[in-house]
Amino acid sequence: MEIFLQQIINGLVQGSVYALVALGYTMVYGILGLINFAHGEVVMMGAMISLSVLTALIGIGLSPFLALPLSLTLAMAGCMALGYGIERIAYRPLRHAPRLAPLITAIGVSIVLQNLAMMIWGRDYHSFPQLFSNHTHQIFGAIISDIQLIIVIAALCIMAGLMLLIHRTRLGRAMRAIAENQHAAQLMGVDVNRVISITFMIGSALAAVAGLMVSANYGLAHYYMGFLLGLKAFTAAVLGGIGNLRGAMLGGLLLGLIESLGAGYIGDITGGFMGSQYQDVFAFLVLIAVLVFRPSGLLGERLAERA
Amino acid sequence: MSLRFVGSLLFATLLLAACGKSATDQPSDLLTVRIGAAAPLTGPQAHLGKDNENGTRMAIEDANAKGIVIGGRKVHFELVSEDDQADPKTATIVAQKLVDDNVSGVIGHLNSGTTIPAAKIYSDNGIPQISPSATAVAYTLQGFKTAFRVMANDxxxxxxxxxxxxxxxxxxxxxxxxxxxxxxxxxxxxxxxxxxxxxxxxxxxxxxxxxxxxxxxxxxxxxxxxxxxxxxxxxxxxxxxxxxxxxxxxxxxxxxxxxxxxxxxxxxxxxxxxxxxxxxxxGVPLEKMLGGKDFSRRYEAKFNQPIQLYAPYCYDAVNVMITAMQKADSADPAKYLPALANISDDGITAKIQFDGKGDLKGGAxxxxxxxxxxxxxxxxxxxx
Amino acid sequence: MAKLPKYILLLVVVLLPFAIDALLGRGWVRIVDFAMLYIMLALGLNIVVGYAGLLDLGYIAFFAVGAYCYALTGSPHLALAFPQLFPDGLHLSFLVVLPMAALLAGGMGVILGAPTLRLRGDYLAIVTLGFGEIIRIFMNNLNAPVNLTNGPQGISRIDPINIAGMSLNATQKIFGIALPSVHLYFYLFLTFAALVVFVSHRLERSRIGRAWMAIREDEVAASAMGINTRNLKLLAFAMGAAFGGVSGTLFAGFQGFVSPESFSLMESIMVLCMVVLGGMGHIYGVILGGLLLALMPEMLRHSVVPMQQALFGRIIIDPESLRMLLFGTALIAVMLYRPAGLWPSPVRRRELLTDEME
Missing domain, CATH: 3.40.50.2300 (Response regulator)
Structure with missing residues (x-):
């Protein structure tokens, strides 16, 4: 029982990480209908920036409790600038181009960011300073650490915040209008370019938060960490219904749970024939099954449709 | 219009390629011996690949400083380092490029998955290859006379x-x-x-x-x-x-x-x-081997970082290769290959002797x- | 191009590997060989993405199926899995395996296509991506309980391709001219690439091709015109997959070694880039895209160091990261300046102009 509970907690933590990153994918997709393939690399940049600022600040003797928010702020600012730049350079000129053109520029941007990071930070893995105590909490014998708790709570808070932003503010209304019909929104006086830029910047700021949390939780950052994380988060976003914020959250948590329960119990289910090496197969099969019966994900598509 | 565009693209392609070709030839009055190195220098394993390159580079610079004479001529060793991206296909392309560049021997590759297909190309061209880090048993089971490793296998x-x-x-x-x-x-x-x-x-x-x-x-x-x-x-x-x-x-x-x-x-x-x-x-701990402690100190001073993993093995691999060349008094692969197969030399990781397959004998x-x-x-x- | 007499074109092609060998070195012949495999892959994917408009991110799986097909039947490996049945492994001839691989890959294409018929656009992309990963994961793990694929170790010692008793793996003398192995493979791959081009060409102009394009432009309208969209979509998947299987078989024979790491998601993405960058749905554009993307990283490999030395007198930026950086930048730049690809088909270009205000 405590093993099962532990696997649930593992899945929730991992799933919250996916969800955080998936929110960034989904915001952009919801408004532009575009897969921002470079989002995983923005997460990586966020992790790298915050890590170097943090190490530098602690190096000059600043208290970690001051250094942490400071480095997060800087990383968010850096990623927002990056997100803005990516949209301006790689996506905006292609808004009316064939559908696959922005996909290729996104791949180009990923390659560029990855190698840029390799030039700046080198090829080594960077370890994250141990700021949080190793203090853990016991819940019926299962263990969860402080940072893991923070990740789960932060993911929930950020999603709630985004929901408020989209449904209760002028900016959110503009976003929904663009998602519904770009041209009509423009005619109604919405500054489409500005709103899209802001969307990208919000998504990138989220990426910075996610990057910091991932590297704090696992204790490392590396220029290659964005690729797999981005891929998993994208899968999660599609699972929940890409373009739908609650879907991203649900998809992320679900994917995390599927992975950890799959890794833990796939061997028992198949009588030892398959083991945890098939955990991704398991996850993808669930995804395919979901999409076959609900072709636009669990909670359906687009920001606008539910508004 | 598109045809002209395509034409100019192809022209630019050829120009780029030709530029790369001509620049690699350097005149020299010394006997220049090229040693190839192949490892992933981009991608997730790049930190290990760079470490391998560093170890190889250090051995080559040490050999140059010693002023080795082969066949009556002073030798200048030159490193040709290539990125195989830890990808088997790229590894064969890199292998062929090293062969084209007339290397006398190759230190590489890092991964088993790249070392195995590349070994065939080195073997076809008679170029000795010493892998510093490939551990898959299959590597030396292919029956190639040119394939060696200075690392215990799996x-x-x-x-x-x-x-x-x-x-x-x-x-x-x-x-x-x-x-x-x-x-x-x-x-x-x-x-x-x-x-x-x-x-x-x-x-x-x-x-x-x-x-x-x-x-x-x-x-x-x-x-x-x-x-x-x-x-x-x-x-x-x-x-x-x-x-x-x-x-x-x-x-x-x-x-x-x-x-x-x-x-x-x-x-x-x-x-x-x-x-x-x-x-x-x-192998044996570096501190216990002659010159081992000195190696790690010099490595850190030169590259400003500690040894990652396989740099000492690369260092040994180069030294063994050069010793074999000295023994055979030739940098011609065909001539020094037998000397390499029968080598017995103290490295900084272990005493290096190869068995009939090219595996490290003893394998401490x-x-x-x-x-x-x-x-x-x-x-x-x-x-x- | 059509104005050139055929035999001159043929002569140029026959002499090409010798010219490359003499001017640039033998390594470049090998690079061109690989480029040819990529062109075949890109043309196969072009059927799925370019003609039928189905975004496939797991295409490399079919390449893998073809490669493993030959690796299993053309190496001593099966002796490990079934020592009683095949004491020395099964050494089937390449010409026997080839149609088998094409058929098997085509079948896999149908299996992939069937559950995805209802999906569109990005959902299709993620499902095909998942399919590609599933195939790779199985190949990476099927070394137990029965050692079928040898797992991550891959299968080595695959027989070289043998045609009419002539091994392509050694230098052969034909009419007194010594033909090195890479040249022989060049001719073989060229023949197959030409075949693939021919088939693509005929398909494009056929009823089937027109039906695919109708589905691409508007599925509902196509179905209303009496096109059986289900069968035709499945056919597109199967055809594309079969081409992938063929080129996979060639790859296994050429390389002599296959392992799952050759079939990663990045490879699928690269092939897709070739199709889109060259010009979706246009055979010559796709060929150009394949050629360019296969050659460019290698060109940069050869030129980054000398370029820096010429410009600054020494190497300032790490050549390997600079190489990939330039590659990424080139992808972005091409798409920005030619969003429909480098060499889009004339018909498609006309359509795009009207598409724009949609």
């Missing part, structure tokens, strides 16, 4: 690790995780063979990937079986976070890895959780443990 190392886990550490219930790469799976399988032969029971075999960072799910499954020892077949970048998560999950088992874990990087990534972890490294393996943030040698076992 079977040699897995045997040493398995014996040590059972005999010296007294583990009866063992769990294994491997990363499903050629290296991790190969080593884990040999470890399992040796451990079960020594009387231990494998209570759990779990799997992860070489790109994962979260191992809590498989570790929880391992925890359910309450093993006394957990062996991970994989690299430091995963081993470090894994060690942290083992502590966080309060999994009470000794943690053991192969040579992929015995790096300063592992200690850095695992932080305080590194304490007490076991790992192995083929040393076991280490992290104590106070440092890898400390425990004992060296000579696997038969």
């Amino acid at each position: 079977a040699q190392q897995g045997r040493a690790l398995g014996m040590y886990a059972v005999k010296s550490l007294g583990a009866k219930k063992i769990a294994v995780i491997d990363d499903r790469t050629a290296y991790g799976q190969g080593l884990a399988d040999e470890f399992i063979k040796a451990a079960t032969a020594a009387g231990a029971q494998i209570v759990e075999h779990e799997y992860t990937s070489d790109k994962s960072v979260d191992f809590t799910a498989v570790l929880t499954a391992v925890k359910a079986k309450q093993p006394e020892l957990l062996f991970y077949g994989g690299m430091d970048a995963q081993g470090g976070p894994m060690a942290r998560q083992i502590k966080a999950l309060a999994l009470n088992a000794k943690f053991m890895m192969g040579d992929g874990g015995r790096t300063p990087e592992f200690i850095k990534l695992a932080g305080s959780s590194a304490q007490g972890v076991y790992a192995s490294l083929p 393996v040393t076991l280490y443990q992290v104590q106070q943030g440092q890898w400390q040698a425990l004992e060296t076992v000579g696997a038969q």
